[in-house]
Amino acid sequence: MQSANDLKQLLFGINHKSYPAYKSTRGAYQFPRYTLSIDHVQGDPFAAPSRVSVHINGKTAAFPTSLYDTYEKRVALQDYLLRQFARAIAPYSFRAKGSGKSGLLGVSRCGQEILERTACVLNPSDGSLIVNMEIGFPANGRTIASQELIRILFDFLPGCVEKSLLYRSLDPKACAGVARLCEDQQAIRAALKEKGLTAFIADGSILPRETGVSDLPMKHAVPFVSPESLRVTLDLPNRGSISGMGIPLGVTLIVGGGFHGKSTLLQALERGVYNHIAGDGREYVITDASAVKLRSEDSRSISNVDISLFIHDLPGKSDTTSFSTADASGSTSQAANVIEGIEAGTSLFLIDEDTSATNFMVRDAFMQRVISRSKEPITPFVERARQLYEQAGISTILVAGSSGAFFHIADTVIQMDSYRPFDITEKVKELCPEYPDAAGMPPVFQLPQSRRIMSVPKELQRERQRRPLKVKVHGIDSFSIGKETVDLRYVEQLEDGEQTASLGRLLEYALEYLTDGKRTIPQIVSLLEEKLEAERERTRRMKEYEE
Ligand code: ADP
Numbered sequence: 001m002q003s004a005n006d007l008k009q010l011l012f013g014i015n016h017k018s019y020p021a022y023k024s025t026r027g028a029y030q031f032p033r034y035t036l037s038i039d040h041v042q043g044d045p046f047a048a049p050s051r052v053s054v055h056i057n058g059k060t061a062a063f064p065t066s067l068y069d070t071y072e073k074r075v076a077l078q079d080y081l082l083r084q085f086a087r088a089i090a091p092y093s094f095r096a097k098g099s100g101k102s103g104l105l106g107v108s109r110c111g112q113e114i115l116e117r118t119a120c121v122l123n124p125s126d127g128s129l130i131v132n133m134e135i136g137f138p139a140n141g142r143t144i145a146s147q148e149l150i151r152i153l154f155d156f157l158p159g160c161v162e163k164s165l166l167y168r169s170l171d172p173k174a175c176a177g178v179a180r181l182c183e184d185q186q187a188i189r190a191a192l193k194e195k196g197l198t199a200f201i202a203d204g205s206i207l208p209r210e211t212g213v214s215d216l217p218m219k220h221a222v223p224f225v226s227p228e229s230l231r232v233t234l235d236l237p238n239r240g241s242i243s244g245m246g247i248p249l250g251v252t253l254i255v256g257g258g259f260h261g262k263s264t265l266l267q268a269l270e271r272g273v274y275n276h277i278a279g280d281g282r283e284y285v286i287t288d289a290s291a292v293k294l295r296s297e298d299s300r301s302i303s304n305v306d307i308s309l310f311i312h313d314l315p316g317k318s319d320t321t322s323f324s325t326a327d328a329s330g331s332t333s334q335a336a337n338v339i340e341g342i343e344a345g346t347s348l349f350l351i352d353e354d355t356s357a358t359n360f361m362v363r364d365a366f367m368q369r370v371i372s373r374s375k376e377p378i379t380p381f382v383e384r385a386r387q388l389y390e391q392a393g394i395s396t397i398l399v400a401g402s403s404g405a406f407f408h409i410a411d412t413v414i415q416m417d418s419y420r421p422f423d424i425t426e427k428v429k430e431l432c433p434e435y436p437d438a439a440g441m442p443p444v445f446q447l448p449q450s451r452r453i454m455s456v457p458k459e460l461q462r463e464r465q466r467r468p469l470k471v472k473v474h475g476i477d478s479f480s481i482g483k484e485t486v487d488l489r490y491v492e493q494l495e496d497g498e499q500t501a502s503l504g505r506l507l508e509y510a511l512e513y514l515t516d517g518k519r520t521i522p523q524i525v526s527l528l529e530e531k532l533e534a535e536r537e538r539t540r541r542m543k544e545y546e547e
Protein backbone atom coordinates (compact mmCIF):
# COMPACT_ATOMS: atom_id res chain seq x y z
CA MET A 1 0.00 0.00 0.00
CA GLN A 2 1.13 3.53 -0.70
CA SER A 3 2.00 5.84 2.14
CA ALA A 4 0.43 9.11 3.14
CA ASN A 5 3.59 10.75 1.92
CA ASP A 6 3.15 9.20 -1.54
CA LEU A 7 -0.27 10.83 -1.66
CA LYS A 8 1.19 14.19 -0.66
CA GLN A 9 3.81 13.98 -3.40
CA LEU A 10 1.17 12.99 -5.92
CA LEU A 11 -0.98 15.96 -4.89
CA PHE A 12 1.96 18.39 -5.15
CA GLY A 13 2.59 16.99 -8.62
CA ILE A 14 -0.89 17.69 -9.97
CA ASN A 15 -1.33 21.18 -8.52
CA HIS A 16 -2.63 23.67 -11.13
CA LYS A 17 -3.30 20.87 -13.60
CA SER A 18 -6.73 20.39 -15.08
CA TYR A 19 -9.35 18.74 -12.87
CA PRO A 20 -9.33 15.19 -14.30
CA ALA A 21 -5.76 14.78 -13.03
CA TYR A 22 -7.37 14.26 -9.60
CA LYS A 23 -8.49 10.85 -10.90
CA SER A 24 -4.93 9.61 -10.40
CA THR A 25 -5.37 9.87 -6.63
CA ARG A 26 -7.71 6.89 -6.51
CA GLY A 27 -6.39 4.22 -4.17
CA ALA A 28 -5.53 3.47 -0.57
CA TYR A 29 -2.94 5.31 1.52
CA GLN A 30 -1.58 4.46 4.92
CA PHE A 31 -1.93 7.25 7.49
CA PRO A 32 -0.61 6.85 11.05
CA ARG A 33 -3.95 5.79 12.57
CA TYR A 34 -5.94 4.65 9.56
CA THR A 35 -6.03 3.85 5.90
CA LEU A 36 -7.49 6.57 3.72
CA SER A 37 -9.14 5.22 0.63
CA ILE A 38 -10.08 7.51 -2.23
CA ASP A 39 -12.88 5.47 -3.76
CA HIS A 40 -14.40 7.75 -6.36
CA VAL A 41 -13.16 11.07 -7.71
CA GLN A 42 -15.69 13.62 -8.91
CA GLY A 43 -15.55 14.79 -12.55
CA ASP A 44 -15.46 18.52 -11.82
CA PRO A 45 -15.75 20.78 -8.78
CA PHE A 46 -19.50 21.23 -9.32
CA ALA A 47 -20.32 17.53 -9.54
CA ALA A 48 -21.31 15.34 -6.58
CA PRO A 49 -18.30 15.36 -4.21
CA SER A 50 -15.67 12.63 -4.22
CA ARG A 51 -16.17 9.54 -2.05
CA VAL A 52 -13.51 8.81 0.51
CA SER A 53 -13.42 6.20 3.24
CA VAL A 54 -11.49 5.92 6.47
CA HIS A 55 -10.53 2.39 7.58
CA ILE A 56 -9.40 1.88 11.14
CA ASN A 57 -8.24 -1.51 12.29
CA GLY A 58 -9.67 -3.19 15.36
CA LYS A 59 -6.61 -2.62 17.53
CA THR A 60 -6.58 1.12 16.88
CA ALA A 61 -10.33 1.66 17.12
CA ALA A 62 -10.29 -0.51 20.27
CA PHE A 63 -13.98 -0.54 21.13
CA PRO A 64 -14.80 -3.09 23.85
CA THR A 65 -16.81 -5.95 22.33
CA SER A 66 -19.47 -5.44 25.01
CA LEU A 67 -20.46 -2.33 23.02
CA TYR A 68 -21.32 -4.28 19.88
CA ASP A 69 -22.01 -7.91 20.79
CA THR A 70 -25.53 -7.89 19.37
CA TYR A 71 -26.74 -6.65 16.00
CA GLU A 72 -28.80 -3.89 17.61
CA LYS A 73 -25.98 -2.66 19.83
CA ARG A 74 -23.63 -2.60 16.89
CA VAL A 75 -26.08 -0.49 14.90
CA ALA A 76 -26.46 1.85 17.89
CA LEU A 77 -22.67 2.19 18.27
CA GLN A 78 -22.20 2.82 14.55
CA ASP A 79 -24.90 5.46 14.72
CA TYR A 80 -23.23 7.08 17.71
CA LEU A 81 -19.80 7.15 16.06
CA LEU A 82 -21.23 8.61 12.88
CA ARG A 83 -22.80 11.42 14.88
CA GLN A 84 -19.49 12.07 16.66
CA PHE A 85 -17.62 12.12 13.38
CA ALA A 86 -20.22 14.43 11.78
CA ARG A 87 -19.82 16.84 14.68
CA ALA A 88 -16.04 16.70 14.40
CA ILE A 89 -15.86 17.49 10.68
CA ALA A 90 -18.63 20.12 10.59
CA PRO A 91 -16.39 23.09 11.51
CA TYR A 92 -13.96 22.18 8.72
CA SER A 93 -16.45 21.97 5.89
CA PHE A 94 -15.66 24.64 3.26
CA ARG A 95 -12.61 25.81 5.24
CA ALA A 96 -10.57 24.82 2.22
CA LYS A 97 -11.46 27.16 -0.60
CA GLY A 98 -12.31 26.92 -4.28
CA SER A 99 -15.16 26.77 -6.78
CA GLY A 100 -18.39 24.85 -6.50
CA LYS A 101 -18.25 22.09 -3.92
CA SER A 102 -14.54 22.61 -3.26
CA GLY A 103 -13.77 22.02 0.41
CA LEU A 104 -17.05 20.34 1.33
CA LEU A 105 -16.73 17.71 4.04
CA GLY A 106 -19.85 15.63 4.49
CA VAL A 107 -21.19 12.47 6.02
CA SER A 108 -24.67 11.02 6.43
CA ARG A 109 -26.86 13.21 8.59
CA CYS A 110 -28.58 11.28 11.37
CA GLY A 111 -31.99 12.26 12.69
CA GLN A 112 -33.61 11.20 15.94
CA GLU A 113 -33.92 7.55 14.94
CA ILE A 114 -31.12 5.00 15.11
CA LEU A 115 -30.72 3.40 11.68
CA GLU A 116 -28.26 0.98 10.19
CA ARG A 117 -26.22 2.81 7.57
CA THR A 118 -23.35 1.90 5.30
CA ALA A 119 -21.82 5.30 6.18
CA CYS A 120 -20.32 3.74 9.30
CA VAL A 121 -19.75 0.03 9.61
CA LEU A 122 -18.07 -1.74 12.46
CA ASN A 123 -16.96 -5.24 11.61
CA PRO A 124 -17.98 -7.41 14.57
CA SER A 125 -15.46 -10.12 13.81
CA ASP A 126 -12.40 -7.91 14.36
CA GLY A 127 -13.70 -4.56 15.63
CA SER A 128 -12.43 -2.66 12.59
CA LEU A 129 -14.31 0.41 11.48
CA ILE A 130 -15.09 1.94 8.09
CA VAL A 131 -16.51 5.43 7.71
CA ASN A 132 -17.60 6.64 4.29
CA MET A 133 -17.60 10.36 3.65
CA GLU A 134 -17.74 12.96 0.91
CA ILE A 135 -15.04 15.50 0.15
CA GLY A 136 -15.27 18.22 -2.47
CA PHE A 137 -11.83 18.12 -4.10
CA PRO A 138 -10.81 21.76 -4.38
CA ALA A 139 -10.17 23.64 -7.61
CA ASN A 140 -10.31 27.15 -8.93
CA GLY A 141 -12.54 26.86 -11.94
CA ARG A 142 -11.27 23.60 -13.38
CA THR A 143 -7.72 24.15 -12.16
CA ILE A 144 -6.69 21.83 -9.34
CA ALA A 145 -5.89 23.52 -6.03
CA SER A 146 -4.23 20.52 -4.44
CA GLN A 147 -2.65 22.48 -1.56
CA GLU A 148 -6.25 22.89 -0.34
CA LEU A 149 -6.88 19.13 -0.52
CA ILE A 150 -3.63 18.63 1.37
CA ARG A 151 -5.01 20.86 4.15
CA ILE A 152 -8.14 18.70 4.29
CA LEU A 153 -6.46 15.31 4.21
CA PHE A 154 -3.38 16.12 6.28
CA ASP A 155 -4.43 18.97 8.62
CA PHE A 156 -8.16 18.58 9.21
CA LEU A 157 -9.13 14.94 8.81
CA PRO A 158 -6.55 13.17 11.04
CA GLY A 159 -7.63 15.21 14.08
CA CYS A 160 -11.32 14.53 13.35
CA VAL A 161 -10.71 10.79 13.12
CA GLU A 162 -8.53 10.82 16.21
CA LYS A 163 -11.07 12.59 18.36
CA SER A 164 -14.30 10.96 17.18
CA LEU A 165 -13.62 7.41 16.00
CA LEU A 166 -11.11 5.99 18.48
CA TYR A 167 -12.42 4.58 21.71
CA ARG A 168 -9.60 6.05 23.79
CA SER A 169 -10.57 9.63 22.85
CA LEU A 170 -14.29 9.16 23.45
CA ASP A 171 -16.14 9.39 26.72
CA PRO A 172 -16.39 5.76 27.89
CA LYS A 173 -19.51 6.54 29.94
CA ALA A 174 -21.26 7.97 26.90
CA CYS A 175 -20.31 4.93 24.78
CA ALA A 176 -21.54 2.55 27.48
CA GLY A 177 -24.72 4.61 27.73
CA VAL A 178 -25.47 3.96 24.05
CA ALA A 179 -25.19 0.21 24.54
CA ARG A 180 -27.18 0.27 27.78
CA LEU A 181 -30.03 2.24 26.26
CA CYS A 182 -30.10 -0.15 23.33
CA GLU A 183 -30.26 -3.17 25.66
CA ASP A 184 -33.17 -1.59 27.51
CA GLN A 185 -35.00 -0.79 24.27
CA GLN A 186 -34.58 -4.37 23.10
CA ALA A 187 -35.80 -5.60 26.48
CA ILE A 188 -38.98 -3.58 26.02
CA ARG A 189 -39.44 -5.08 22.54
CA ALA A 190 -39.13 -8.55 24.02
CA ALA A 191 -41.52 -7.66 26.86
CA LEU A 192 -44.19 -6.57 24.37
CA LYS A 193 -44.29 -10.10 23.02
CA GLU A 194 -44.31 -11.73 26.45
CA LYS A 195 -47.03 -9.52 27.84
CA GLY A 196 -49.34 -9.45 24.83
CA LEU A 197 -48.83 -5.77 24.10
CA THR A 198 -48.56 -3.94 20.80
CA ALA A 199 -46.83 -0.89 22.21
CA PHE A 200 -45.34 0.63 25.34
CA ILE A 201 -45.10 4.34 26.18
CA ALA A 202 -43.09 5.11 29.27
CA ASP A 203 -44.30 7.57 31.85
CA GLY A 204 -42.44 10.82 31.39
CA SER A 205 -41.99 10.42 27.63
CA ILE A 206 -42.10 13.59 25.55
CA LEU A 207 -44.15 12.87 22.45
CA PRO A 208 -44.71 16.19 20.61
CA ARG A 209 -42.01 17.60 18.39
CA GLU A 210 -40.62 21.12 18.40
CA THR A 211 -42.26 22.16 15.11
CA GLY A 212 -43.72 20.55 12.04
CA VAL A 213 -40.29 20.59 10.41
CA SER A 214 -38.12 19.84 13.44
CA ASP A 215 -38.08 16.37 14.89
CA LEU A 216 -36.51 17.54 18.15
CA PRO A 217 -38.57 17.23 21.34
CA MET A 218 -40.94 20.09 22.14
CA LYS A 219 -39.72 22.25 25.00
CA HIS A 220 -42.09 22.56 27.97
CA ALA A 221 -44.32 19.78 26.66
CA VAL A 222 -46.68 17.92 28.98
CA PRO A 223 -44.92 14.62 29.80
CA PHE A 224 -46.81 11.41 29.18
CA VAL A 225 -48.54 9.76 32.15
CA SER A 226 -50.23 6.38 31.81
CA PRO A 227 -53.73 5.80 33.13
CA GLU A 228 -53.57 3.52 36.18
CA SER A 229 -55.55 0.69 34.54
CA LEU A 230 -53.17 0.40 31.58
CA ARG A 231 -49.98 0.90 33.52
CA VAL A 232 -47.42 -1.87 33.26
CA THR A 233 -44.09 -1.99 34.99
CA LEU A 234 -41.14 -3.58 33.24
CA ASP A 235 -37.81 -4.54 34.66
CA LEU A 236 -35.08 -3.36 32.30
CA PRO A 237 -31.53 -4.73 32.50
CA ASN A 238 -29.87 -1.34 32.97
CA ARG A 239 -32.42 1.25 33.94
CA GLY A 240 -34.24 -1.12 36.24
CA SER A 241 -37.93 -0.69 36.77
CA ILE A 242 -39.85 1.47 34.30
CA SER A 243 -43.57 2.08 34.16
CA GLY A 244 -45.78 3.26 31.37
CA MET A 245 -48.84 2.58 29.29
CA GLY A 246 -49.06 -0.83 27.69
CA ILE A 247 -51.42 -0.99 24.75
CA PRO A 248 -52.88 -4.50 24.64
CA LEU A 249 -53.29 -6.58 21.50
CA GLY A 250 -56.67 -6.17 19.81
CA VAL A 251 -58.54 -3.11 18.63
CA THR A 252 -57.61 0.08 20.44
CA LEU A 253 -59.38 3.35 19.93
CA ILE A 254 -57.85 6.73 20.73
CA VAL A 255 -60.54 9.38 21.04
CA GLY A 256 -60.80 12.93 22.33
CA GLY A 257 -61.54 16.47 21.25
CA GLY A 258 -59.53 18.25 18.60
CA PHE A 259 -56.04 19.41 19.63
CA HIS A 260 -55.89 17.13 22.67
CA GLY A 261 -52.89 15.17 21.41
CA LYS A 262 -54.37 12.16 19.61
CA SER A 263 -52.34 12.42 16.41
CA THR A 264 -49.20 13.23 18.39
CA LEU A 265 -49.60 9.96 20.29
CA LEU A 266 -50.20 8.01 17.09
CA GLN A 267 -47.16 9.58 15.41
CA ALA A 268 -44.98 8.58 18.34
CA LEU A 269 -46.28 5.01 17.94
CA GLU A 270 -45.51 5.09 14.19
CA ARG A 271 -41.90 6.00 14.97
CA GLY A 272 -41.75 3.46 17.79
CA VAL A 273 -40.77 0.83 15.23
CA TYR A 274 -37.32 2.44 15.47
CA ASN A 275 -35.11 2.95 18.49
CA HIS A 276 -34.46 6.59 19.37
CA ILE A 277 -31.36 8.33 20.66
CA ALA A 278 -31.01 9.45 24.26
CA GLY A 279 -32.66 12.80 24.92
CA ASP A 280 -35.27 12.37 22.21
CA GLY A 281 -38.18 11.97 24.61
CA ARG A 282 -39.31 8.80 22.82
CA GLU A 283 -36.44 6.54 23.93
CA TYR A 284 -38.90 4.31 25.73
CA VAL A 285 -41.74 4.51 23.25
CA ILE A 286 -41.59 1.11 21.62
CA THR A 287 -44.05 -0.28 19.09
CA ASP A 288 -44.35 -3.70 17.48
CA ALA A 289 -41.64 -3.43 14.82
CA SER A 290 -43.96 -4.68 12.09
CA ALA A 291 -46.44 -1.81 12.62
CA VAL A 292 -47.73 -0.20 9.45
CA LYS A 293 -49.18 3.29 9.33
CA LEU A 294 -52.17 3.10 7.08
CA ARG A 295 -53.80 5.94 5.24
CA SER A 296 -55.69 6.72 2.11
CA GLU A 297 -53.56 7.59 -0.84
CA ASP A 298 -55.71 9.13 -3.53
CA SER A 299 -54.42 8.57 -7.06
CA ARG A 300 -51.79 5.97 -6.16
CA SER A 301 -51.38 3.16 -8.65
CA ILE A 302 -52.33 -0.38 -7.68
CA SER A 303 -51.33 -3.52 -9.47
CA ASN A 304 -53.01 -6.90 -9.03
CA VAL A 305 -54.01 -6.52 -5.41
CA ASP A 306 -56.85 -8.66 -4.06
CA ILE A 307 -58.97 -6.00 -2.33
CA SER A 308 -62.14 -8.14 -2.30
CA LEU A 309 -62.07 -8.25 1.51
CA PHE A 310 -63.19 -4.62 1.38
CA ILE A 311 -64.44 -3.97 -2.12
CA HIS A 312 -66.44 -6.28 -4.35
CA ASP A 313 -69.06 -6.11 -7.10
CA LEU A 314 -67.88 -2.82 -8.51
CA PRO A 315 -70.26 -1.39 -11.10
CA GLY A 316 -68.85 -2.34 -14.48
CA LYS A 317 -67.83 -5.69 -12.93
CA SER A 318 -64.15 -5.01 -12.66
CA ASP A 319 -62.47 -7.84 -10.78
CA THR A 320 -61.45 -6.89 -7.26
CA THR A 321 -59.59 -10.12 -6.51
CA SER A 322 -56.85 -8.84 -8.75
CA PHE A 323 -57.40 -5.15 -8.88
CA SER A 324 -55.28 -2.74 -10.88
CA THR A 325 -55.58 0.97 -11.53
CA ALA A 326 -53.25 3.83 -12.32
CA ASP A 327 -55.36 6.25 -10.32
CA ALA A 328 -57.03 4.83 -7.20
CA SER A 329 -59.79 6.50 -5.22
CA GLY A 330 -59.45 7.18 -1.50
CA SER A 331 -61.22 3.96 -0.53
CA THR A 332 -59.59 1.60 -3.03
CA SER A 333 -56.17 3.03 -2.19
CA GLN A 334 -56.69 2.44 1.51
CA ALA A 335 -58.02 -1.07 0.86
CA ALA A 336 -54.91 -1.84 -1.18
CA ASN A 337 -52.71 -0.42 1.59
CA VAL A 338 -54.33 -2.80 4.11
CA ILE A 339 -53.85 -5.80 1.86
CA GLU A 340 -50.25 -4.88 1.08
CA GLY A 341 -49.65 -4.44 4.81
CA ILE A 342 -50.96 -7.97 5.40
CA GLU A 343 -48.81 -9.22 2.52
CA ALA A 344 -45.81 -7.61 4.22
CA GLY A 345 -46.56 -9.56 7.40
CA THR A 346 -47.65 -6.78 9.74
CA SER A 347 -49.35 -7.50 13.03
CA LEU A 348 -50.36 -3.91 13.80
CA PHE A 349 -52.11 -1.24 11.79
CA LEU A 350 -51.95 2.39 12.90
CA ILE A 351 -54.71 4.57 11.48
CA ASP A 352 -55.67 8.20 11.90
CA GLU A 353 -59.22 9.02 10.90
CA ASP A 354 -58.00 12.41 9.67
CA THR A 355 -56.01 10.78 6.86
CA SER A 356 -58.46 8.01 6.04
CA ALA A 357 -61.18 7.76 3.42
CA THR A 358 -64.43 8.09 5.36
CA ASN A 359 -66.36 5.67 3.15
CA PHE A 360 -63.62 3.09 3.65
CA MET A 361 -63.73 3.35 7.43
CA VAL A 362 -67.43 3.47 8.36
CA ARG A 363 -71.00 3.63 7.13
CA ASP A 364 -73.51 4.99 9.57
CA ALA A 365 -76.88 3.46 10.41
CA PHE A 366 -78.95 5.93 8.44
CA MET A 367 -76.88 5.41 5.31
CA GLN A 368 -77.20 1.63 5.71
CA ARG A 369 -80.95 2.03 5.79
CA VAL A 370 -81.03 4.16 2.67
CA ILE A 371 -78.43 2.28 0.62
CA SER A 372 -78.76 -1.46 1.11
CA ARG A 373 -75.72 -3.67 1.52
CA SER A 374 -76.25 -5.23 -1.89
CA LYS A 375 -75.84 -1.82 -3.56
CA GLU A 376 -72.67 -0.94 -1.67
CA PRO A 377 -69.42 -2.39 -2.95
CA ILE A 378 -67.49 -1.37 0.18
CA THR A 379 -67.30 -3.44 3.38
CA PRO A 380 -65.99 -0.73 5.70
CA PHE A 381 -62.96 -1.26 7.90
CA VAL A 382 -65.15 -1.05 11.03
CA GLU A 383 -66.73 -4.37 9.99
CA ARG A 384 -63.37 -6.04 9.37
CA ALA A 385 -61.19 -4.78 12.21
CA ARG A 386 -62.33 -7.40 14.75
CA GLN A 387 -61.98 -10.19 12.22
CA LEU A 388 -58.51 -8.98 11.33
CA TYR A 389 -57.57 -9.38 14.96
CA GLU A 390 -59.45 -12.57 15.82
CA GLN A 391 -58.79 -14.48 12.64
CA ALA A 392 -55.51 -13.06 11.45
CA GLY A 393 -53.87 -11.78 14.64
CA ILE A 394 -53.54 -8.24 13.34
CA SER A 395 -54.20 -5.51 15.91
CA THR A 396 -55.36 -1.99 15.12
CA ILE A 397 -54.73 1.27 16.91
CA LEU A 398 -57.09 3.86 15.55
CA VAL A 399 -57.49 7.56 16.20
CA ALA A 400 -61.12 8.54 15.85
CA GLY A 401 -62.40 12.04 16.46
CA SER A 402 -65.81 12.02 14.88
CA SER A 403 -67.29 8.55 14.43
CA GLY A 404 -68.66 6.50 17.31
CA ALA A 405 -69.02 3.41 15.16
CA PHE A 406 -65.73 1.97 16.41
CA PHE A 407 -66.77 1.96 20.07
CA HIS A 408 -68.63 -1.30 19.51
CA ILE A 409 -65.63 -3.19 18.27
CA ALA A 410 -62.91 -1.74 20.49
CA ASP A 411 -61.18 -3.76 23.21
CA THR A 412 -59.58 -0.67 24.68
CA VAL A 413 -60.68 2.95 24.47
CA ILE A 414 -58.23 5.68 25.42
CA GLN A 415 -59.34 9.26 25.70
CA MET A 416 -56.77 12.02 25.25
CA ASP A 417 -57.66 15.00 27.39
CA SER A 418 -55.21 17.91 27.44
CA TYR A 419 -52.44 15.52 26.32
CA ARG A 420 -53.22 13.04 29.08
CA PRO A 421 -54.58 9.59 28.33
CA PHE A 422 -57.54 8.20 30.26
CA ASP A 423 -58.86 4.67 30.04
CA ILE A 424 -62.58 5.06 29.29
CA THR A 425 -63.19 1.48 28.12
CA GLU A 426 -65.64 0.67 30.95
CA LYS A 427 -67.62 3.86 30.49
CA VAL A 428 -67.91 3.28 26.74
CA LYS A 429 -69.01 -0.33 27.21
CA GLU A 430 -71.78 0.87 29.51
CA LEU A 431 -72.98 3.33 26.90
CA CYS A 432 -72.82 0.92 23.96
CA PRO A 433 -76.31 -0.60 24.47
CA GLU A 434 -77.85 2.87 24.20
CA TYR A 435 -76.40 3.26 20.71
CA PRO A 436 -77.06 -0.07 19.02
CA ASP A 437 -74.49 -1.37 16.60
CA ALA A 438 -75.64 -0.49 13.12
CA ALA A 439 -73.37 -2.98 11.40
CA GLY A 440 -75.04 -6.11 10.13
CA MET A 441 -73.23 -9.26 9.11
CA PRO A 442 -70.34 -8.46 6.82
CA PRO A 443 -69.59 -10.82 3.94
CA VAL A 444 -67.42 -13.83 4.83
CA PHE A 445 -63.92 -13.02 6.03
CA GLN A 446 -61.23 -14.65 4.04
CA LEU A 447 -57.68 -13.41 3.99
CA PRO A 448 -56.42 -12.90 0.46
CA GLN A 449 -53.65 -15.26 -0.57
CA SER A 450 -50.92 -13.14 -2.00
CA ARG A 451 -49.93 -14.60 -5.29
CA ARG A 452 -48.79 -11.36 -6.79
CA ILE A 453 -46.08 -12.11 -9.28
CA MET A 454 -43.50 -9.39 -9.56
CA SER A 455 -42.84 -8.31 -13.09
CA VAL A 456 -40.84 -5.61 -14.81
CA PRO A 457 -43.24 -2.99 -16.21
CA LYS A 458 -43.31 -2.98 -20.03
CA GLU A 459 -42.04 0.60 -20.30
CA LEU A 460 -39.02 -0.27 -18.15
CA GLN A 461 -38.35 -3.41 -20.18
CA ARG A 462 -38.17 -1.29 -23.32
CA GLU A 463 -36.08 1.39 -21.65
CA ARG A 464 -33.71 -1.20 -20.26
CA GLN A 465 -32.95 -2.53 -23.72
CA ARG A 466 -31.56 0.87 -24.65
CA ARG A 467 -29.54 1.64 -21.51
CA PRO A 468 -29.13 0.47 -17.92
CA LEU A 469 -31.86 1.82 -15.66
CA LYS A 470 -30.80 4.66 -13.40
CA VAL A 471 -32.05 5.11 -9.86
CA LYS A 472 -32.60 8.69 -8.67
CA VAL A 473 -33.61 9.54 -5.14
CA HIS A 474 -35.65 12.58 -4.12
CA GLY A 475 -35.29 12.78 -0.35
CA ILE A 476 -37.95 10.80 1.49
CA ASP A 477 -40.58 11.71 -1.10
CA SER A 478 -39.83 9.39 -3.97
CA PHE A 479 -37.30 7.60 -6.09
CA SER A 480 -37.31 6.89 -9.75
CA ILE A 481 -36.09 3.95 -11.74
CA GLY A 482 -35.64 4.84 -15.37
CA LYS A 483 -38.68 6.91 -16.25
CA GLU A 484 -40.90 5.33 -13.57
CA THR A 485 -41.38 7.27 -10.34
CA VAL A 486 -42.23 5.55 -7.07
CA ASP A 487 -44.09 8.04 -4.91
CA LEU A 488 -43.41 7.49 -1.20
CA ARG A 489 -44.83 10.67 0.30
CA TYR A 490 -47.57 8.74 2.03
CA VAL A 491 -45.34 6.00 3.36
CA GLU A 492 -45.13 8.00 6.53
CA GLN A 493 -42.75 5.84 8.51
CA LEU A 494 -39.83 6.57 6.20
CA GLU A 495 -37.60 8.91 8.07
CA ASP A 496 -34.45 9.37 6.02
CA GLY A 497 -33.61 9.81 2.34
CA GLU A 498 -31.06 7.02 2.72
CA GLN A 499 -33.92 4.61 3.41
CA THR A 500 -35.54 5.73 0.17
CA ALA A 501 -32.21 5.27 -1.59
CA SER A 502 -31.91 1.73 -0.21
CA LEU A 503 -35.43 0.92 -1.36
CA GLY A 504 -34.60 2.24 -4.82
CA ARG A 505 -31.45 0.13 -5.01
CA LEU A 506 -33.25 -2.96 -3.72
CA LEU A 507 -35.99 -2.57 -6.29
CA GLU A 508 -33.39 -2.05 -9.00
CA TYR A 509 -31.62 -5.24 -7.90
CA ALA A 510 -34.90 -7.15 -7.77
CA LEU A 511 -35.88 -6.04 -11.27
CA GLU A 512 -32.45 -6.92 -12.59
CA TYR A 513 -31.86 -10.28 -10.91
CA LEU A 514 -34.88 -11.64 -9.09
CA THR A 515 -37.99 -11.16 -11.21
CA ASP A 516 -38.47 -14.30 -13.24
CA GLY A 517 -42.19 -14.21 -14.03
CA LYS A 518 -42.84 -16.80 -11.28
CA ARG A 519 -41.73 -15.34 -7.97
CA THR A 520 -44.26 -13.51 -5.84
CA ILE A 521 -43.56 -10.19 -4.19
CA PRO A 522 -43.17 -11.70 -0.68
CA GLN A 523 -40.76 -14.28 -2.11
CA ILE A 524 -38.69 -11.55 -3.72
CA VAL A 525 -38.66 -9.55 -0.51
CA SER A 526 -37.31 -12.59 1.38
CA LEU A 527 -34.64 -13.07 -1.25
CA LEU A 528 -33.64 -9.42 -0.87
CA GLU A 529 -33.42 -9.86 2.88
CA GLU A 530 -31.21 -12.91 2.44
CA LYS A 531 -29.04 -10.97 0.03
CA LEU A 532 -28.64 -8.11 2.52
CA GLU A 533 -27.69 -10.58 5.24
CA ALA A 534 -25.17 -12.22 2.92
CA GLU A 535 -23.64 -8.79 2.21
CA ARG A 536 -23.30 -8.12 5.93
CA GLU A 537 -21.64 -11.51 6.32
CA ARG A 538 -19.26 -10.66 3.48
CA THR A 539 -18.27 -7.43 5.23
CA ARG A 540 -17.67 -9.40 8.42
CA ARG A 541 -15.35 -11.76 6.61
CA MET A 542 -13.47 -9.04 4.76
CA LYS A 543 -9.93 -8.97 5.94
CA GLU A 544 -9.13 -5.85 7.83
CA TYR A 545 -6.73 -3.38 6.25
CA GLU A 546 -3.15 -4.06 7.20
CA GLU A 547 -1.29 -1.46 9.18
P1 ADP B 1 -55.39 16.05 17.82
O1 ADP B 1 -54.91 15.00 16.87
O2 ADP B 1 -56.03 15.49 19.05
O3 ADP B 1 -56.24 17.08 17.19
P2 ADP B 1 -52.61 16.84 17.97
O4 ADP B 1 -51.95 15.59 18.35
O5 ADP B 1 -52.51 17.27 16.56
O6 ADP B 1 -54.13 16.85 18.42
O7 ADP B 1 -52.02 17.95 18.92
C1 ADP B 1 -52.45 19.31 18.89
C2 ADP B 1 -51.31 20.23 19.28
O8 ADP B 1 -50.89 20.01 20.61
C3 ADP B 1 -50.07 20.04 18.43
O9 ADP B 1 -49.59 21.30 18.04
C4 ADP B 1 -49.09 19.35 19.33
O10 ADP B 1 -47.75 19.69 19.03
C5 ADP B 1 -49.49 19.82 20.70
N1 ADP B 1 -49.21 18.77 21.69
C6 ADP B 1 -49.47 17.45 21.58
N2 ADP B 1 -49.08 16.77 22.68
C7 ADP B 1 -48.55 17.68 23.52
C8 ADP B 1 -47.96 17.61 24.82
N3 ADP B 1 -47.83 16.44 25.45
N4 ADP B 1 -47.52 18.75 25.38
C9 ADP B 1 -47.65 19.93 24.73
N5 ADP B 1 -48.18 20.07 23.52
C10 ADP B 1 -48.63 18.97 22.89
Ligand code: MG
Pocket: 262, 263, 264, 354
Ligand atom coordinates in the same frame (compact mmCIF):
# COMPACT_ATOMS: atom_id res chain seq x y z
MG1 MG C 1 -55.38 14.81 14.73
